[in-house]
Amino acid sequence: xxxxxxxxxxxxxxxxxSTIATAKSMxxxxxxxxxxLQQLEADLSLTLFDRDKGRLIPTPxxxxxARDAENILLGINRFAGLAEDLxxxxxxxxxxxxxxxxxxxxNFAPAMLVEYxxxxxxxxxxxxxxxxxxxxxxxxxxxxxxxxxxxxxxxGPGIDMEMVxxxxxxxxxxxxxxxASLGEITPKDLRGVPLILIGRQRPTRMLxxxxxxRAGVKQNVKIETHTNSSACAYVAxxxxxxxxxxxxxxxxxxxxxxxxxxxxxxxxxxxxAKPSGTSSSLAAKALMEALKRQxxxxxxxxx
Numbered sequence: 562x563x564x565x566x567x568x569x570x571x572x573x574x575x576x577x578x579s580t581i582a583t584a585k586s587m588x589x590x591x592x593x594x595x596x597x598l599q600q601l602e603a604d605l606s607l608t609l610f611d612r613d614k615g616r617l618i619p620t621p622x623x624x625x626x627a628r629d630a631e632n633i634l635l636g637i638n639r640f641a642g643l644a645e646d647l648x649x650x651x652x653x654x655x656x657x658x659x660x661x662x663x664x665x666x667x668n669f670a671p672a673m674l675v676e677y678x679x680x681x682x683x684x685x686x687x688x689x690x691x692x693x694x695x696x697x698x699x700x701x702x703x704x705x706x707x708x709x710x711x712x713x714x715x716x717g718p719g720i721d722m723e724m725v726x727x728x729x730x731x732x733x734x735x736x737x738x739x740x741a742s743l744g745e746i747t748p749k750d751l752r753g754v755p756l757i758l759i760g761r762q763r764p765t766r767m768l769x770x771x772x773x774x775r776a777g778v779k780q781n782v783k784i785e786t787h788t789n790s791s792a793c794a795y796v797a798x799x800x801x802x803x804x805x806x807x808x809x810x811x812x813x814x815x816x817x818x819x820x821x822x823x824x825x826x827x828x829x830x831x832x833x834a835k836p837s838g839t840s841s842s843l844a845a846k847a848l849m850e851a852l853k854r855q856x857x858x859x860x861x862x863x864x
Contacts, residue, residue: 565637567601568630570594571609575619575627635704657845659852660689660696660708664789664809673855677848684844692787700834706845707835709852711765711806722832726856728808730769730823733796740802745822748776755783755801757792765829769804772825793818811860 566587573583574594584591602609609623619627642656661670670688677686689696689705696708701719712722732746740746740754751773758780759766773780783801786792789809796803797816806829810820833849835841841849 658705726831728806728829757803
């Protein structure tokens with residue numbers, strides 16, 4: 562019968578890539594890790610790792626199962642945390658879990674929580690910085706109270722959305738770059754220019770690729786990354802030009818970069834997501850309001 566420790570081994574092996582590192586992380590012996598893995602493979606009747614000269618290579622099945630294993634472990638941890646809250650008297654409304662895109666951890670989240678912690682000093686907050694698809698899944702499974710999402714195909718039917726922000730496509734350019742003298746940027750202006758683009762698996766990236774293709778311009782992709790914050794940081798260091806939503810670009814206006822509209826303009830919408838058919842606690846509602854106020858501050862035109 563599959564148990565908690567077997568799922569932990571699967572998740573940790575995927576993260577570390579070795580039984581030695583997994584054993585150290587989990588406080589087990591290497592043989593203990595191997596035994597738990599063998600038991601899990603036997604229980605599932607699946608090969609989760611191919612063995613090659615002492616190395617463990619995860620199979621596609623292992624990668625798929627590890628995603629659900631992580632959600633199950635999060636649910637178990639939440640259950641254990643709830644039991645602890647009940648024992649200590651800090652019940653549900655005293656704990657709020659929120660999911661945010663990774664690019665909001667550096668400036669946005671701390672500014673939001675400073676205000677909130679002052680007004681709600683007894684509430685504990687747990688922040689999850691994830692991709693849109695992961696936040697959507699965590700909301701649907703009620704692992705978190707609410708999340709901030711871009712409206713995309715990954716938003717499932719078990720989620721209620723409230724639109725709270727918008728953005729438009731912009732080029733983020735080093736301050737002293739020749740393109741900074743232009744009022745707007747088109748794909749043709751970017752011919753041969755090193756680009757910093759968000760990973761290929763996202764719907765917005767696929768639309769961007771199509772825009773360049775229609776313009777007959779081959780992209781000179783210098784760096785692919787998976788967070789808007791890293792893209793802005795790379796631009797600030799002169800590594801290239803990024804194409805992002807103005808919503809995220811505005812969070813990093815403290816860097817030595819400028820924004821110019823990217824033509825053709827595309828619009829983005831962002832919302833607060835919570836599980837359908839559920840009622841939020843007062844503490845969660847207050848955190849949603851704090852997030853909305855911080856959005857207004859972060860998107861306000863700088864003097």
